[in-house]
Amino acid sequence: MNSQLEQISSRIKELREILELSAEEVAQKVGIPADTYLEYENAKADIPIGVLYDCAAVLKVDPAELLTGEAPRMTEYTIVRNGKGVAVERYAGYAFHSLALNFIGRKMDPMIVTLTPKDQPPELVSHAGQEFNYVLEGTIVVTTQGHEFVLHEGDSIYFNPKPLHGQRAVGGTARFLTIICD
Incomplete structure (x- = not known):
């Protein structure tokens, strides 16, 4: 597995634990089996983008926080220069x-x-x-x-x-x- 997947999985697990939610609760809210959720949370399987967005909603964070570890900061505009996304x-x-x-x-x-x-x-x-x-x-x-x-x-x-x-x-x-x- 790639390190980015491991980082994303780790962020999901950490946020779930901070919110004192069980893996089963998150899995149920996301609409997937608990064993599948645990594979994602333990970086044993790649997380589909839809599941990632659903996890972000359950954990009450922007998907960017799961993907990058940083919260979005701009409210009026954001500019991305050529090749810098x-x-x-x-x-x-x-x-x-x-x-x-x-x-x-x-x-x-x-x-x-x-x-x-x-x-x-x-x-x-x-x-x-x-x-x-x-x-x-x-x-x-x-x-x-x-x-x-x-x-x-x-x-x-x-x-x-x-x-x-x-x-x-x-x-x-x-x-x-x-x-x-x-």
Whole structure:
């Protein structure tokens, strides 16, 4: 497991203990089995982004605190210079650069995602809210609700991310802007 996952898992466990919640209570509130939750909390399995956001809600913190260990500080605006977004590695083959983690109370999470090509289908994830993907370069295949959509540079998709979904690069590295909203 990577050190970032271990740090995130450690933060979740520490906050849970500070709030005097049992692992079973958090698992129930998040809507997953307790043994699955414990795998996430002990860094034995990668935490899906939707579960991470649900844990943040249960623990009453901004997801940025779980991801980076720091609370957002800006209330009026935040600027991220070219190439300076907070790097978040969540899944193999995905590199996220968050563009708004420092904004308190944000209603959306814009990120630049870089995908390296893989031969196998993408890992499918689920989370609440709405999601928008805009391809900046390359070609991606978006899988959602049993359909595959091929998107090229300049194409976009707006969809319900609650059903299992995922993206993969085809024919080389691809980059896209994703915006996840409440």
